[in-house]
Amino acid sequence: MRDNQYLNFIKKLDDELKDECVLFILDLLEKGVSIKEVYEGYIIPALAEYECNSEVEEICIWKEHARTSIIRTILEATYPYLIKQKxxxxxxxxxxxxxxxxxxxxxxxxxxxxxxxxxxxxxxxxxxxxxxxxxxxxxxxxxxxxxxxxxxxxxxxxxxxxxxxxxxxxxxxxxxxxxxxxxxxxxxxxxxxxxxxxxxxxxxxxxxxxx
Ligand code: B12
Incomplete structure (x- = not known):
């Protein structure tokens, strides 16, 4: 069972709200959540548990690309926190x-x-x-x-x-x-x-x- 914070993030990701997703994760890190917790609690399940809700394969493929692209931006944007926690x-x-x-x-x-x-x-x-x-x-x-x-x-x-x-x-x-x-x-x-x-x-x- 995932908590509300996670579901909140997934809703933004499902809606492909890139800026909101990035800001959401940066806010967690600012509040002291570790990079390991962000990776394991948000980034990994957001992709590993993703299921496309369209029957049309081509839609699923571009949706996966869009989702991955948001995740990649988050990974780049949060890298300075990783440097500090190395x-x-x-x-x-x-x-x-x-x-x-x-x-x-x-x-x-x-x-x-x-x-x-x-x-x-x-x-x-x-x-x-x-x-x-x-x-x-x-x-x-x-x-x-x-x-x-x-x-x-x-x-x-x-x-x-x-x-x-x-x-x-x-x-x-x-x-x-x-x-x-x-x-x-x-x-x-x-x-x-x-x-x-x-x-x-x-x-x-x-x-x-x-x-
Ligand atoms: C995003 C995604 C894509 C994106 C990838 C974009 C990108 N730039 O990475 C795109 C759209 C390109 C894509 C394409 C395809 N995909 Co795809 N994709 C996914 C999806 C939704 C998420 C994958 C992901 O990033 N997971 C999150 C990461 C963090 O998890 P992970 O990869 O398992 O990694 C973890 C561990 O395994 C480990 N790990 C991984 N690598 C390494 C390496 C080392 C050294 C270490 C220590 C650890 C480690 O660390 C991670 C954290 O724990 C999965 C669904 C799923 N359930 O995984 C399908 C999935 C992987 N894809 C699948 C398929 C079939 C395809 C396509 C063939 C689809 C198609 N018809 O075109 C193509 C193949 C492309 C290719 N030739 O590689 C299948 C694979 C089935 C299989 N077992 O072979 C899956 C499982 C979907 C499904 N349920 O059918 N895909």
């Missing part, structure tokens, strides 16, 4: 990317921000990122971890090839997988990886394990 650096770096043909990127952006919040040096390099570009980033940045976000099951074809190549060329770089497709065991069996991470709590535990 924990001490732990000198570990992570590159986060969505593989080729994976356009769902809000989960990847949130994961990047959660890593940053916990003191990782975290860099998001994009949605639908061709394998060569992910490879190039690993070669140049030499991160401790590469984190891939996979939502759409069909994209594991690229992830499989990419993770095999990464393991072969950069065995010292650990591979993290996250996103809805990693909830499926049959999918995971086909992939090479070191860690599966789903949410902020997992990132905190993962960080503890690095000590």
């Amino acid at each position: 924990k001490e650096t732990i000198n570990k770096s992570v590159i986060v990317a969505c593989p080729q043909l994976e356009y769902h990127e809000i989960g990847a952006i949130l994961a990047t921000n959660f890593f940053a919040l916990e003191g990782f040096e975290a860099k998001y390099i994009g949605a639908n990122t061709p394998s060569e570009q992910i490879f190039s980033a690993v070669k140049i940045i030499k991160p401790d971890f590469v984190a891939l976000s996979i939502t759409n099951y069909f994209n594991i074809v690229y992830v499989k090839k990419l993770t095999e190549k990464l393991k072969e060329s950069y065995p010292e770089v650990k591979i993290i997988l996250g996103g809805q497709a990693t909830r499926n065991e049959d999918t995971l069996k086909q992939l090479q990886y070191d860690y599966i991470i789903e949410n902020h709590e997992d990132i905190v535990k993962f960080k503890e394990g690095l000590k």
Whole structure:
């Protein structure tokens, strides 16, 4: 059961009232609500629990785009609060990317921000990122971890090839997988990886394990 504050926000989001949505969240942060609470209590459920109420697919697609665009604006507008709430650096770096043909990127952006919040040096390099570009980033940045976000099951074809190549060329770089497709065991069996991470709590535990 969601509280009235949340339902109030969702009503504004359903009505696509971008300015009101942004101001609503900024007001929460000004009142002392943490960035983690804003992400987990508002941003994530606003998308994860979204159901399009139109039967027409093309309407649903542009509505999803409009909703995501408002959420993206909120994420950018609230980033200064995240900077203030970041924990001490732990000198570990992570590159986060969505593989080729994976356009769902809000989960990847949130994961990047959660890593940053916990003191990782975290860099998001994009949605639908061709394998060569992910490879190039690993070669140049030499991160401790590469984190891939996979939502759409069909994209594991690229992830499989990419993770095999990464393991072969950069065995010292650990591979993290996250996103809805990693909830499926049959999918995971086909992939090479070191860690599966789903949410902020997992990132905190993962960080503890690095000590
Ligand atoms: C917004 C949205 C879109 C937007 C995405 C915009 C964008 N810029 O991201 C657009 C309109 C582009 C889109 C397109 C499509 N979508 Co869509 N979309 C969604 C929707 C409504 C929300 C996704 C989202 O942002 N969730 C919120 C985030 C925060 O949650 P999350 O991604 O799960 O991430 C969390 C964790 O998984 C984790 N995480 C995620 N990644 C990572 C990575 C790491 C490293 C870590 C540590 C953690 C982590 O952290 C997050 C916080 O806990 C979902 C509905 C749903 N129930 O999720 C459908 C959904 C994901 N889409 C779906 C589909 C089918 C499609 C399309 C094929 C539709 C179409 N006919 O065109 C296309 C495919 C595009 C593509 N090739 O990738 C299906 C996927 C079904 C499946 N399992 O394969 C869903 C589930 C809808 C449904 N119920 O059918 N979509």
